[in-house]
Amino acid sequence: MAKKRAQPFEYVEPIGPRVLVRKDEPKRETKGGIALPDAAEIPTITGRIVTISAMVEQDDEMPLRQYDKILFHPKDAIPVDFESDNQLFVVPVEDVVAVFRRKDPDQDVG
Template sequence: MPNEYVEPVGNRILVRKDESRGQTRGGIVLPSDAEIPTITGRVVEISAMVERDADFPVRKYDKVLYHPKRSIPVDLEADNRLFVVPIADVCAVFRRSTEPVGTGELEIAEESGEGGAAGTA
């Protein structure tokens, strides 16, 4: 049986939503009924349209912050953490830099798509 996969079309990407946290960064354990909305995830697939568009420096495996309101859940896996997200709802892409914060200008991915922030793969 062939493997199933999702290929987004138009100006969309496929994101695997990060796990919800049961504890704050400071170490406070949250009660099970408390819910912190998770709006970050890893890009799993990119539509051909987004891949060609130099205005959106999003690549496969990038960690992104996105607005979840128009995200469409994909019922392909048991844990149901896949979402098709319009590229316009991506608010930020997380990048790593070799410079400490505050010592220089922020590195922005080149529009040509040839590079990006140092330390990304």
């Protein structure tokens, strides 16, 4: 009898109040243009939401959507060993501290 080969996983779906985030690349230069050495440990805590759980998607009070750029606290972020560069993390929604938004040009400020 031939042994079945394990099929590679195709996607990761967070469960409960969590989102799957692709962490941004660490900065190698400051805004002022100063190059940072590779040894400098500057924690990157921004990223893009790749997938949201069904619980988050159904919660009208939760303003998170797929592809949002977010700022998150990395303490409870769980790395996902799914890609070789390991940039994916499952992040509890309570650790998402901000969402970056562009101002809608049609919005009336006044």
